[in-house]
Amino acid sequence: MGYDSNVIQAASRQLEERRSRRETEFAARQAEIYAKIPRTAAIDRQLRATISAAAAAALRKGTDPAAAIAALKEENLSLQREREQLLRQAGYAPDALVDQPVCPLCRDTGWRGAEMCACLRELCAREQIHQLSSLLDLRGQSFDSFRLDVYSDEPEPNRGISPRQNMQMVYALCKGYAQEFPNFYFKNLFLTGDPGLGKTFLSASIAGVVAERGYSVVYDTVGNVFAQFEARKFEKDPEAQESTLRYLHCDLLILDDLGSEMKTSFTQSALYEILNFRLVGDRCTVISSNLTLERLKKEYTPQIYSRIAGEYRSIAFFGADVRQYGKNNV
DSSP states (O other), X not given: OOOOHHHHHHHHHHHHHHHHHHHHXXXXXXXXXXXXXXXXXXXXXXXXXXXXXXXXXXHOSSXXXXXXXXXXXXXXXXXXXXXXXXXXXXXXXXXXXXXXXXXXXXXXXXXETTEEOHHHHHHHHHHHHHHHHTTSOTTTSSGGGOOSTTSOOSOOTTTSSOHHHHHHHHHHHXXXXXXXXXXXXXXXXXEEEOTTSSHHHHHHHHHHHHHHTTOOEEEEEHHHHHHHHHHHHHSOOHHHHHXXXXXXXXXXXXXXXXXXXXOOHHHHHHHHHHHHHHHHTTOEEEEEESSOHHHHHHHSOHHHHHHHHHXXXXXXXXXXXXXXXXXXXX
């Protein structure tokens, strides 16, 4: 899962702060117990000494260290039992003098070798949702709050179904995509239709669910995306370089409002780079646009059109603008 460096750094800071708090709390508890029960401090010194003695016995040449190690182990267990009894008698937990990490798998480092530990992945998921929430109303824009009743149930001419019937199918498809990501039978979606029909709402709903499930999600408008590509190329901006890598490598990229940008040879080239890179890397993308596929074919290069038409499931939104109801806003 390709979390960008900003998310990983923020999550790592949280992990470090949690580890620091734990160490501070343990040191304070240890000092309190040592002051109340001096014998526990002596026991801990003896325990550290037995560990050193066991290591020396294991390294001693010319003798079999097994008997010495067994004796030291028994001494160690006896000391631990004495310490636990003293702690219980004083009203403390028997393990109050054992510095235990929150995550025993990585001991609160966040990494198990070169692999990110589950504890850091969970913090990354939370941080990503926090960052997405600064762009999207993830509480208000969710599958649970989506309203089908604001769509007309009158059949549309030349379509055979009503906007409400259509949105029932669209809603089910988008929800299935989010819940089964990245194994849904369509990897890429092209949400097309007039403004005010719920494309951004359902895009945000997808982003929230996929992010909560621990995948890296980047949501942005095409205008911002192309601005970052321009800054990377013409200004050599390192932050823009980082942003463009996020667009290319995240598990799910959601591009909002394709077609609203000023179309130049540069923006067409940048869009092709994004589409082609992500398709080759088998990464998932959701695009929303007011353009139909027919208009897309006229306004973009054949290479861009062929990739969207051939590799994306086109989902049509139609009907009257529902924003007047204050729900399903785009």
